[in-house]
Amino acid sequence: MIKEIKSIPLATFLSQLGHEPTARKGTRLWYKSPLRQEQASSFKVETTLNCWYDFGLGRGGNIIDLAAEMYQLTDVRYLMRCIADSCPVPLVQTVAPSYPQRHSAPSMERFEVVPLEHRALVAYLQERGIPAHIATAHCKEAHYCVNGRFYFAVAFENVSGGWELRNRYFKGCRGRKDISYLPWARDGPSTECAVFEGFIDYLSALTLGIISGADAIILNSVVNVNKAVPYLNGYADINCYLDNDTAGRTSLAELTAIYGSTMIDRSILYSEFNDLNEFLVTQSFTKNILSNENK
Template sequence: MIKEIKSIPLADFLSRLGHEPTAKKGARLWYKSPLRQEHTPSFKVDTLLNCWYDFGLGKGGNIIDLATELYQSTDLSYLMLCITDNIPIQSVQTVASSLHQRHSAPGMESFEVVPLEHRALVAYLQQRGIPAHIAAEKCKEAHYTVNGKSYFAVAFGNINGGCELRNKYFKGCRGRKDISYLPWSRDGPSTECAVFEGFIDYLSALTLGIITGNDVVVLNSVVNVNKAIPYLNGYTAINCYLDNDNAGRTALSELTALYGTTVIDRSSLYSGFNDLNEYLINQYSPINKNDNENKQYR
């Protein structure tokens, strides 16, 4: 089980967390550190050895060592869940979940949820293309401590009372991992439902204005597909905005096997991009905006 976790390519794990290399030199990838804020990349990943080293912190190791730093915990079962939430390995996910239920992580203390107002969190979402008014309407702000240190993150609730947590340096969950279900209900029951892997993609769809009138299911991890099934019955259309990767395609296949032609793959909208948020960022980044403006004068 530990061997399976350690075999996960660090580059894939970092990519799922939103970190891409700035340079490649042979088998070495260089990143801006995911553990702290920096301008000059000093975080190295050796793809042959599948290990990392942060020159600014003087720390390194394997994927579990990285998760220890990212999630501020030494509870192995909790770290395994955090890793497999991003890179699903079903056998590990099942065992880790069982262990975690018996031995809960030393987790987040003094947990408090308030309206989303912190400038750093609003700026983080704006960097991902999400306007402040949409973020404030759909998300909250969580403050908590781990091992005596204070943290804060964007919070997005699920049906079990848990919270998906995100900030520039952290991706995790407080409480039990589950789906989020958001009925449209403005003009009565909706006949269509939109399905997203994560809430950032959901916020991206709201920003793009492409899901008006749809009920919404946010999986919060592709391993939660089965948990979504009771909520998807009865719709005339299930519009899927899943990632353009193996995990997203597998989830789409599972839903199609259950609901047939009711399932509509909407990923062609962001063809060439990994997910809807990446498409949004590319469409509305200042660089692209300037390029489009320059084209008008050529």
């Protein structure tokens, strides 16, 4: 069983958790570390060996080693179940049911979702340029236990009842990975839909006030782009706020091939930045500097 799990491509596993490479150099993929917050990309995946190394932490290994770091677990069977739950690869799906029932519990125990109130989580989103009133109106707060230790994170629900989880030190998902669909529904059906890669970009758009009156779809990973298609049918305009990287451009091309001129690339707004949130943070930083200079 371990051999089959280890054969899962690390890039596939990371993609299912919402992490896409920022660069490819030969057989090496470079990421912003999934284990910590960073601006540069210092997390490497060697695709031929299917191994990883985080230069910031000075640690690396195989897919099970990575899961151990991400979920803070040491039980190998339990980690294999975590990987199987996160990565819908047919080979893994045949492995997962063979575990004894006691190993079928989710990796996160005592999972509870409450209104977003924790000051540390609100502060984290504020550091990302999201004001408290938008954060608390659109996000929840998740509390959970992993291996006897308690954690909390900002939570954002998807259409399958899963939760995207974020805090300063962790980026992951509880439950099935899927898109989030948010109808505007204030003055009847909308003719417009905005598409984002992650919910932080969606919150950024709300902060900037650029999607008023439009429905929204958050992919939560570019691998979910095909799942968005049934929801996008029928819109007169589809505004794409995807990342300015290879994965984002590929997703835009796939959607444009289906919807043609209905698909509008809005990334020109933040063409000098990787994504909409990075643009927002820079804008907020500049405004704060100007405000302080005028005092």
